Amino acid sequence: MNKKRVYIAYTGGTIGMKPGQDGYRPVAGFLADALSRYPEFRMADMPESEIHEYEEPLDSANMSPEEWFVIAEDIRARYDDYDGFVILHGTDTMAYTASALSFMLQDLAKPVILTGSQIPLTQLRSDARDNLINAVYLAANYAIPEVCLFFHDHLYRGNRSRKVDSNGFAAFGSPNFPPLATVGNQIRIRQHLLLDGPNQPLSVQKLLSPQVAVLTLFPGISAEFIGRLLAQGLQGVVLQSYGMGNAPVRDEAMLNCLRQATDAGMVIINTTQCLHGNVDMRQYQTGQKLMEAGVINGFDLTPEAALTKLFYLFSLGLAPADIKTRMGISLRGELTLPAGTRATKA
Numbered sequence: 001m002n003k004k005r006v007y008i009a010y011t012g013g014t015i016g017m018k019p020g021q022d023g024y025r026p027v028a029g030f031l032a033d034a035l036s037r038y039p040e041f042r043m044a045d046m047p048e049s050e051i052h053e054y055e056e057p058l059d060s061a062n063m064s065p066e067e068w069f070v071i072a073e074d075i076r077a078r079y080d081d082y083d084g085f086v087i088l089h090g091t092d093t094m095a096y097t098a099s100a101l102s103f104m105l106q107d108l109a110k111p112v113i114l115t116g117s118q119i120p121l122t123q124l125r126s127d128a129r130d131n132l133i134n135a136v137y138l139a140a141n142y143a144i145p146e147v148c149l150f151f152h153d154h155l156y157r158g159n160r161s162r163k164v165d166s167n168g169f170a171a172f173g174s175p176n177f178p179p180l181a182t183v184g185n186q187i188r189i190r191q192h193l194l195l196d197g198p199n200q201p202l203s204v205q206k207l208l209s210p211q212v213a214v215l216t217l218f219p220g221i222s223a224e225f226i227g228r229l230l231a232q233g234l235q236g237v238v239l240q241s242y243g244m245g246n247a248p249v250r251d252e253a254m255l256n257c258l259r260q261a262t263d264a265g266m267v268i269i270n271t272t273q274c275l276h277g278n279v280d281m282r283q284y285q286t287g288q289k290l291m292e293a294g295v296i297n298g299f300d301l302t303p304e305a306a307l308t309k310l311f312y313l314f315s316l317g318l319a320p321a322d323i324k325t326r327m328g329i330s331l332r333g334e335l336t337l338p339a340g341t342r343a344t345k346a
Helices: 030-035 065-081 094-104 128-141 223-230 252-263 285-292 303-315 320-327
Strands: 005-010 048-053 084-088 112-115 147-151 154-157 181-183 187-189 212-216 236-241 267-272
Touching: 005 065, 005 128, 030 048, 065 084, 065 094, 084 128, 094 112, 094 147, 094 303, 112 128, 128 147, 128 181, 212 223, 212 303, 223 252, 236 285, 236 303, 252 267, 252 285, 267 303, 267 320, 303 320
Parallel strands: 005 048, 005 084, 084 112, 112 147, 212 236, 236 267
Antiparallel strands: 147 154, 154 181, 181 187
16 A cells, blocks of 8 residues: 655754754755654654755745745745645744635645644654654545644644744634634544545636735824825735724724725725634624725634735725735635535535
């Protein structure tokens, strides 16, 4: 019986960094050399794996849509040769990359799992070993047709994940959606949560460079500040409002700025600053005023998913009205649908 095969792409990040006088830094060849000495990868239960280090390993703070496309194309080029894919990535922007890849990899039928660590692999107390071994094992042995993120015993849907701790080993969470799998003495896959498999071959949608920004409300924010931001030729804005989608509506000038922008075709999606919960602009007058100004409901989208979804939809060349409609539809399980509706791929 042929062994499963997993492709491991090291894009950079803490997991493969080497300590030096100026702190941890990515060094070409260091990770592959370290992994070659790990006996776990030679055990019978482990799949065959190929490790590919990118030419210039990056700290994830330097990730951009150009690097997302390189990763997506790397997967596409090797898609038929492997049963699953593991992307080693820095933790700071891992949730952004996981969200972006979930939209870019259209009709994905195999597991793509991002993981990393808080401490480099070669250090004594590193969390890298467990994260990497479990990610590789899951990618090889389970039919999970999604982009996922594995960290600290949990497999999360990529576009539902967020970095929630800058120091702890449980660095990631999925505040508004259960983990797809939990790893302990046994591996528990929540099969009912997985997306349906595709009916077309994999394709990659490159993200273009739409003019999109994130606007976080704060007490005392001025209409002048908002107006200047919205006047920068933006196509879309992720608005991070209070609670269930509320804003200071006594400021009529601010509402006018938003209304003028949406009337001109700008897509403004309302997300909450809260870690848990969702936007429902119908509940309070402060939310209803935003609806009247043309702001659309972001439901329980994470900021990372909202931003990358805007990137994706604008890159499809859609009209603003179509983008507004699709922002409220679950394309890759990124937002919660009404009870009884199953997430589907689009």
